[in-house]
Amino acid sequence: MTSLPTHTDRKLGLVIDLDTCVGCHACVTACKGWNDQGYGAPLSDQNPYGSDPSGVFLNRVHSYEVQPHDTPAQIINFPRSCLHCDDAPCVTVCPTGASYKRAEDGIVLVNESACIGCGLCAWACPYGAREMDADAGVMKKCTLCVDRIYNENLPEEDREPACVRTCPTGARHFGDLADPESAVSRLVAKRGGYDLMPELGTKPTNKYLPPRKKDRPQEASLLAPLLDIQATGFAGWLDRVLGKI
Amino acid sequence: MHPAPSVIIFSVASGLGFGFLAFLGMGLVLPSGLVAFALWGLGYALAVGGLVSATFHLGNPQRALLAFTQWRSSWLSREAWASVAALVLLAPVALSDWLGLGWPRGVGMIGAALCLITVFCTAMIYAQLKTVPRWNHWTTPATFLGFCVAGGALLSGQSLFAGWALMILAVLLMAGFAEGDRRFAARGHSMASATGIGRIGTPQVFEQPHTGGNYLMREMIFIVARKHVEKLRIIAVSLAAIFPALLLFLPVNALTIAVAVAFHLIGAAVQRWLFFAEAEHVVGLYYGMR
Amino acid sequence: MTHHQPHLDTSPPVSDEIRRTTCYMCACRCGINVHLKSGKVSYIEGNRAHPVNKGVLCAKGASGIKQITAPSRLRSPLKRVGPRGSGAFEKISWDEALALAVAWMKPLQDTAPEKLAFFTGRDQSQSLTSFWAQGFGTPNYAAHGGFCSVNMAAAGIYTIGGAFWEFGQPDWDHTRLFVLFGVAEDHDSNPIKIGIGKLKGRGAKVIGVNPIRTGYNAVADDWYGITPGTDGLLILSLIHCLLEAGKIDLPYLAQWTNAPCLVGPDGLLLRGEDGKLLVVDTATGQPAAFDVPGVQPDLGAVWQGSRTVFQHLAKRYLAPDHAPEAVADRVGITAPRIRALAAELAHAAFDQTITIDQSWTDFRGTRHATMVGRPVSFHAMRGISAHSNGFQTARALHLLQIILGTVETPGGYHFKPPYPKPFDAHPVPHIMPRGSGPLTGPHLGYPRGPEHLALLPDGSPARIDKAFSWENPLSAHGLMHMVIANAHAGDPYRIDTLFLYMANMAWNSSMNTAATMDMLTAKDGAGEYVIPRIIYSDAYASEMVAYADLILPDTTYMERHDCISMLDRPISEPDAAGDAIRWPVTEPDRDVRGFQSVLIDLGARLALPGFVDTEGAPKFANYADYITRHERRAGVGPLMGWRGDGTATGRGAPNPDQLDRYIANGGFFQAHVPDAARYFKPWNRAYQDWAVEMGFYDAPQPYLFSIWSEPMRRFHAAAEGQGDRQPPEALRARLKQAMDPLPIWYPPFGEVAAAAYPVHALTQRPMAMYHSWGSQNAWLRQIHGRNPLYLPTKIWAKHGFAAGDWARVTSPNGEIVVPVEHMAALNPHTVWTWNAIGKRKGAWGLDQNAPEATKGFLLNHLISELLPEQGDGLRWSNSDPVTGQAAWFDLRVRIERVDAQMQSLPAFGPLPDLGEPS
Ligand SMILES: Nc1nc2c(c(=O)[nH]1)N[C@H]1C(S)=C(S)[C@@H](COP(=O)(O)OP(=O)(O)OC[C@H]3O[C@@H](n4cnc5c(=O)[nH]c(N)nc54)[C@H](O)[C@@H]3O)O[C@H]1N2
Numbered sequence A: 001m002t003s004l005p006t007h008t009d010r011k012l013g014l015v016i017d018l019d020t021c022v023g024c025h026a027c028v029t030a031c032k033g034w035n036d037q038g039y040g041a042p043l044s045d046q047n048p049y050g051s052d053p054s055g056v057f058l059n060r061v062h063s064y065e066v067q068p069h070d071t072p073a074q075i076i077n078f079p080r081s082c083l084h085c086d087d088a089p090c091v092t093v094c095p096t097g098a099s100y101k102r103a104e105d106g107i108v109l110v111n112e113s114a115c116i117g118c119g120l121c122a123w124a125c126p127y128g129a130r131e132m133d134a135d136a137g138v139m140k141k142c143t144l145c146v147d148r149i150y151n152e153n154l155p156e157e158d159r160e161p162a163c164v165r166t167c168p169t170g171a172r173h174f175g176d177l178a179d180p181e182s183a184v185s186r187l188v189a190k191r192g193g194y195d196l197m198p199e200l201g202t203k204p205t206n207k208y209l210p211p212r213k214k215d216r217p218q219e220a221s222l223l224a225p226l227l228d229i230q231a232t233g234f235a236g237w238l239d240r241v242l243g244k245i
Numbered sequence B: 001m002h003p004a005p006s007v008i009i010f011s012v013a014s015g016l017g018f019g020f021l022a023f024l025g026m027g028l029v030l031p032s033g034l035v036a037f038a039l040w041g042l043g044y045a046l047a048v049g050g051l052v053s054a055t056f057h058l059g060n061p062q063r064a065l066l067a068f069t070q071w072r073s074s075w076l077s078r079e080a081w082a083s084v085a086a087l088v089l090l091a092p093v094a095l096s097d098w099l100g101l102g103w104p105r106g107v108g109m110i111g112a113a114l115c116l117i118t119v120f121c122t123a124m125i126y127a128q129l130k131t132v133p134r135w136n137h138w139t140t141p142a143t144f145l146g147f148c149v150a151g152g153a154l155l156s157g158q159s160l161f162a163g164w165a166l167m168i169l170a171v172l173l174m175a176g177f178a179e180g181d182r183r184f185a186a187r188g189h190s191m192a193s194a195t196g197i198g199r200i201g202t203p204q205v206f207e208q209p210h211t212g213g214n215y216l217m218r219e220m221i222f223i224v225a226r227k228h229v230e231k232l233r234i235i236a237v238s239l240a241a242i243f244p245a246l247l248l249f250l251p252v253n254a255l256t257i258a259v260a261v262a263f264h265l266i267g268a269a270v271q272r273w274l275f276f277a278e279a280e281h282v283v284g285l286y287y288g289m290r
Numbered sequence C: 001m002t003h004h005q006p007h008l009d010t011s012p013p014v015s016d017e018i019r020r021t022t023c024y025m026c027a028c029r030c031g032i033n034v035h036l037k038s039g040k041v042s043y044i045e046g047n048r049a050h051p052v053n054k055g056v057l058c059a060k061g062a063s064g065i066k067q068i069t070a071p072s073r074l075r076s077p078l079k080r081v082g083p084r085g086s087g088a089f090e091k092i093s094w095d096e097a098l099a100l101a102v103a104w105m106k107p108l109q110d111t112a113p114e115k116l117a118f119f120t121g122r123d124q125s126q127s128l129t130s131f132w133a134q135g136f137g138t139p140n141y142a143a144h145g146g147f148c149s150v151n152m153a154a155a156g157i158y159t160i161g162g163a164f165w166e167f168g169q170p171d172w173d174h175t176r177l178f179v180l181f182g183v184a185e186d187h188d189s190n191p192i193k194i195g196i197g198k199l200k201g202r203g204a205k206v207i208g209v210n211p212i213r214t215g216y217n218a219v220a221d222d223w224y225g226i227t228p229g230t231d232g233l234l235i236l237s238l239i240h241c242l243l244e245a246g247k248i249d250l251p252y253l254a255q256w257t258n259a260p261c262l263v264g265p266d267g268l269l270l271r272g273e274d275g276k277l278l279v280v281d282t283a284t285g286q287p288a289a290f291d292v293p294g295v296q297p298d299l300g301a302v303w304q305g306s307r308t309v310f311q312h313l314a315k316r317y318l319a320p321d322h323a324p325e326a327v328a329d330r331v332g333i334t335a336p337r338i339r340a341l342a343a344e345l346a347h348a349a350f351d352q353t354i355t356i357d358q359s360w361t362d363f364r365g366t367r368h369a370t371m372v373g374r375p376v377s378f379h380a381m382r383g384i385s386a387h388s389n390g391f392q393t394a395r396a397l398h399l400l401q402i403i404l405g406t407v408e409t410p411g412g413y414h415f416k417p418p419y420p421k422p423f424d425a426h427p428v429p430h431i432m433p434r435g436s437g438p439l440t441g442p443h444l445g446y447p448r449g450p451e452h453l454a455l456l457p458d459g460s461p462a463r464i465d466k467a468f469s470w471e472n473p474l475s476a477h478g479l480m481h482m483v484i485a486n487a488h489a490g491d492p493y494r495i496d497t498l499f500l501y502m503a504n505m506a507w508n509s510s511m512n513t514a515a516t517m518d519m520l521t522a523k524d525g526a527g528e529y530v531i532p533r534i535i536y537s538d539a540y541a542s543e544m545v546a547y548a549d550l551i552l553p554d555t556t557y558m559e560r561h562d563c564i565s566m567l568d569r570p571i572s573e574p575d576a577a578g579d580a581i582r583w584p585v586t587e588p589d590r591d592v593r594g595f596q597s598v599l600i601d602l603g604a605r606l607a608l609p610g611f612v613d614t615e616g617a618p619k620f621a622n623y624a625d626y627i628t629r630h631e632r633r634a635g636v637g638p639l640m641g642w643r644g645d646g647t648a649t650g651r652g653a654p655n656p657d658q659l660d661r662y663i664a665n666g667g668f669f670q671a672h673v674p675d676a677a678r679y680f681k682p683w684n685r686a687y688q689d690w691a692v693e694m695g696f697y698d699a700p701q702p703y704l705f706s707i708w709s710e711p712m713r714r715f716h717a718a719a720e721g722q723g724d725r726q727p728p729e730a731l732r733a734r735l736k737q738a739m740d741p742l743p744i745w746y747p748p749f750g751e752v753a754a755a756a757y758p759v760h761a762l763t764q765r766p767m768a769m770y771h772s773w774g775s776q777n778a779w780l781r782q783i784h785g786r787n788p789l790y791l792p793t794k795i796w797a798k799h800g801f802a803a804g805d806w807a808r809v810t811s812p813n814g815e816i817v818v819p820v821e822h823m824a825a826l827n828p829h830t831v832w833t834w835n836a837i838g839k840r841k842g843a844w845g846l847d848q849n850a851p852e853a854t855k856g857f858l859l860n861h862l863i864s865e866l867l868p869e870q871g872d873g874l875r876w877s878n879s880d881p882v883t884g885q886a887a888w889f890d891l892r893v894r895i896e897r898v899d900a901q902m903q904s905l906p907a908f909g910p911l912p913d914l915g916e917p918s
């Protein structure tokens, strides 16, 4: 049913570190690659070699520019995928029950065999996390790699989302945000992880870690000259320097 | 939001259709014989035709029946039930009018109520969406019902009633426009809240995630120039409500009704186009486009 | 109300089989697990066991599946039938193709081998291709390094015996401050990202020095938006501040560098009878060989009027013209910011010293109880090197590393085996004999002085690219970017056949692209092509294909054997030597052959030494056979692992099972550096002995870092008129400036255009694209399908640009009309765009109206391969005067606003689709 589970034992999700993300798009194509052959219909592309290529991606990396008032402008890379919201509006609007949130781990999925492709869930999602597949006519979204994280056919160490596994900088973290002791929860606490568009009350599971303060050279006291070279001349400097060994 | 023709036709036609059926059901018009067949036929044609055209934008229409399953949570599901219930319940009423069987009207009353409920459900599909602040307001169902009632009254030649309904519709429309313009900002959505990086400074888009297009941008991001909007709003209100209302001061006959309905329909279509085109989805914030 | 949910199989089968090979979506050489479902590649992920990427992949690597199915793949050998450039070809068989190639090459081999010019681009089989060219007897061979980053390579080798590029890396686990100069991506794509991730993980500091703040520079904690071409000024000013404050590592300078060596009257360093460098021993006050046990070199010594290198350098860089206040305006960074940066370097180096509890013994026999390090590390690449002052700037940066004592110490910068390897352990260039017969040695090398220039008796350049000539004496990688221009001009001479491999020279890899296309199609009076024959090997329908007469279609990287060899560019880590292979994880569905196998076949047909046995029969069946059985020196072959009976490493007889062992191990082999040998490699006995054991060199070769460069001084002296080999008059002045034995800064040659063209124009590597060849990829081209020119706020406002506008961009070489966008995090005098996104219509199997061709563009049209004529009537190449490195980033432009356009300019006629019908 598209009614939400009253409670989920675990809240699996991603924590994305905006201080570390270099915007390389590795997570974008790793996601495309895995899900193109994994859960449900392939992620189709329309005129891939044509004048107006377009296709389904479950994870896209934006790039923003921010202008602080006192320091130089910054570029911030911003990966965006399903946040597996606790109070997921995309689920309750679904007329067929295709869209649902798993009780055991909070993962929000689309049961493609029940999806009529009405698009309502994509309208209901504030975060642009759902994309209709033009070929299959079903709604696609981040599955949190539900077909990896429990997959007995994968080695233990690989039972994590494809985007997390591939991220070269380790800016993407996967874990249980319901458990305050989990690595991700501690990271969120330590680095002040936050929700996107909290005003909508969707209670996202995924969290974003803010960029650290930039462009503030350590107040390392500027280097003091050994002595006044103009006065002592080079020889004086040399004696003083070599005196140090 | 992208103003898809199928959805515009659907909501305009079914709105008018169910409105008209409601009036027929309540017996405010009591046609008989072929006229009854024609009028009921028109009502059903509009309502059913609208519903059918709505399925054109489904990716997998063959599974449409599944849409009846989630009435507990989904307004779309509820709309499905209400519409079918209305159409089924009204069938005997139509039959009795046509063949003059004179069956009791009670069912018709319930059917009429279901017609209004159907339109209300349709409206709630949009009104429930917090992601589209302009829609997410009581004026949305009010306006849809306004169209439904006014249109129905007009079609069924209830000139006095229709006149008042059209006037109220005009007010609702203008209220909706005015209110809607304020709401996005009022809700406090911004690129800053969408990304959380506002804490550093004012964010703007540096580079879109893909140079290639995508479903989200096609479906949710539609930009209309302010100046067009102003014109279209005036056209919508005048054609949908004011002109038809004025026409009703003329001696009411099939022709004036026909002309009034024609105006009303065009106006409704324009209004519905605006309803989508003007609606800004919060996802646009990520793309710096609204 | 109860919650139901469908049953879901969370353990679906992943694939039938995993084949582990090496990625080649770029030159980083990560390990990949290629999943196959019913024989077809279904999914690609990183190999966790692989030393380069440790499991991660970049955006390109994960998109490899779309590369091997791209419609642009060439299908069979092609022979030109229409005019050159028209792209009119006929399919021919491999027998015809090879016979034709031999028919063209054989006469040249017998009479004038130099008339065959063999140049290779992206490829990583240089030990094979150079060996082949050497056997053929042409001096005209090089790979792409000359237009890539030879400044970085040469400055590193000549100064510290190893370079940035991918030949070393920061000690990621210990460094506390990491400074990036002019890097957007580099060859070490994933390793750098992994490293930055480690630093971020433990909150270590990253500083970016770059006019543009994207990618690595976007995550940098501090950003110095330097004005292009001025890094040398900045670095020497930092050195000034450090000297001034005495924040320099004196023991390091005294023990491991030539700082204590004595500069003789001729500007060369004093040596003893045995030819060994002399230092003055503080204990005795007397000169002694630098390497005698127990010697304590005196940095301040003066002996018979000769002062130490240290005194020379201190005097030079302490001078007020290097003070931050004196350079701030030109550099575009305020003096206080420069001083703050110097302070941070000093703070990290001298106040956060780290000690590793590991004893070691240096080449003088002195035993050190621990390994003490200075956790400051640097990385730099083309932002430094792609300028005409890049060699000296890179030297300056190495000097900065040296005075901070951060090279090969814990927390600093580390060489990857086979480096360290000083310049004098490298070969010198070979061009002899003239006339037929194999060369007496390798083409490329490191000249020690004018005697090693590649000049003919009449003093004219012996090589078509004029490498190792007075115009660019230390061009250790050749000058690929000059080959077509010189061949067209017949300067220094005409050639007959141009043989190119994996280089898109008719497009993004050439300066002055439009003119290059003209040169490729130019005809002489007799109606013959000025470059009579062009043979090209590509795997895809690139722009270059249309300009060749004979196409030898290669396989894709998953369909052939490749060898990532110690003899070439291996996949070593600082702590482990490593090499790797590619192998056919899937079979080609087209009539194509791996180029190396084709080259070996050609070698046999031409009976080149090393390619035929004593009976003259082909020595190798194919490349796989060559990889296994070829020996460069006795017991040393392309691969170091599992030699002999399978237990020998580095040295050992060929092992027929070697490739299988590699495949079983995931496609790579590693030999780990012993703990006692991990740091101080150039001076560390344990490392030197291990290197000899591995076969990197045949005897230990400890050395001192060359702060004072003797090879440079020899050319310097020649420029001053000393010696019998003298430069042409026109070049004296610039050689005297450029060949200074101590690092200097001079304005990039591009500056001559500054008055009329006030704006710097740059390109950057997009992390999700590889040069020209990512655009044929269905996934990657959705990420970068077009490229705007980014303008800084100052220029944006000044010209009243608005969203959607385009601009006319003019340089001394021409103009382009392109879309623009605004960017604030950018040096105010700089504009830039992503590199190589723009495509020729019809190329790469893309629609003629592909955004790459209508909105995309190249800056290359604006860049000339020649500098403007400056009074001497001559036009020198737009390259670094020391190495010949292409000065891509010296480009100066002028910007005008124009209204939105439908088509970026220049636009060229469409190419016919040579790829597979999609
Ligand atoms: N994804 C991807 N990776 C690649 C490649 C690719 O095409 N795509 N190409 C490979 C190749 S062949 C090479 S050579 C390497 C090159 O790797 P990089 O050296 O990173 O090459 P560029 O992208 O040219 O980056 C040059 C950087 O220097 C900056 N810059 C330009 N001028 C100056 C200057 O005067 N001072 C300073 N401080 N900075 C300056 C530019 O802003 C840019 O950030 O990348 C390799 N890796």
Ligand SMILES: Nc1nc2c(c(=O)[nH]1)N[C@H]1C(S)=C(S)[C@@H](COP(=O)(O)OP(=O)(O)OC[C@H]3O[C@@H](n4cnc5c(=O)[nH]c(N)nc54)[C@H](O)[C@@H]3O)O[C@H]1N2
Pocket: C121, C122, C144, C147, C148, C149, C501, C502, C503, C504, C505, C508, C509, C510, C537, C538, C539, C540, C541, C542, C543, C544, C554, C555, C556, C557, C595, C763, C764, C770, C771, C772, C773, C835, C836, C859, C860, C888
């Ligand atoms: N404006 C500007 N221009 C630049 C640069 C810049 O920074 N700015 N960078 C310069 C630098 S550093 C470099 S290295 C050059 C790079 O320029 P190139 O070395 O030319 O690199 P690519 O453009 O990738 O072209 C390589 C060719 O190899 C082909 N190829 C790909 N895979 C295979 C294969 O498996 N087998 C064969 N046989 N061919 C294959 C591709 O189809 C392509 O035609 O560009 C240079 N050009």
Ligand code: SF4
Pocket: A020, A021, A022, A023, A024, A025, A026, A027, A028, A061, A077, A079, A166, A167, A168, A169, A170, A171, A172
């Ligand atoms: S892979 Fe990691 S670093 Fe790259 S874009 Fe994704 S999150 Fe950012």
Ligand code: SF4
Pocket: A081, A082, A083, A084, A085, A088, A089, A090, A091, A108, A124, A125, A126, A127, A128, A129, A130, A141, A202
């Ligand atoms: S992010 Fe969107 S799709 Fe994902 S759970 Fe939240 S609302 Fe649903």
Ligand code: SF4
Pocket: A093, A094, A095, A096, A097, A098, A099, A110, A114, A115, A116, A117, A118, A119, A120, A121, A122, A138, A139
């Ligand atoms: S598109 Fe599919 S999943 Fe989404 S609401 Fe419609 S039926 Fe449900």
Ligand code: SF4
Pocket: A030, A031, A032, A034, A035, A058, A059, A081, A082, A141, A142, A143, A144, A145, A161, A162, A163, A164
């Ligand atoms: S978790 Fe899986 S599906 Fe979700 S974005 Fe990452 S890779 Fe894609």
Ligand code: SF4
Pocket: C023, C024, C025, C026, C027, C028, C029, C030, C053, C056, C057, C058, C059, C060, C061, C062, C189, C190
């Ligand atoms: S960096 Fe990317 S493209 Fe290059 S080898 Fe590694 S995975 Fe392949």
Ligand SMILES: [Mo]
Pocket: C147, C148, C149
């Ligand atoms: Mo390069």
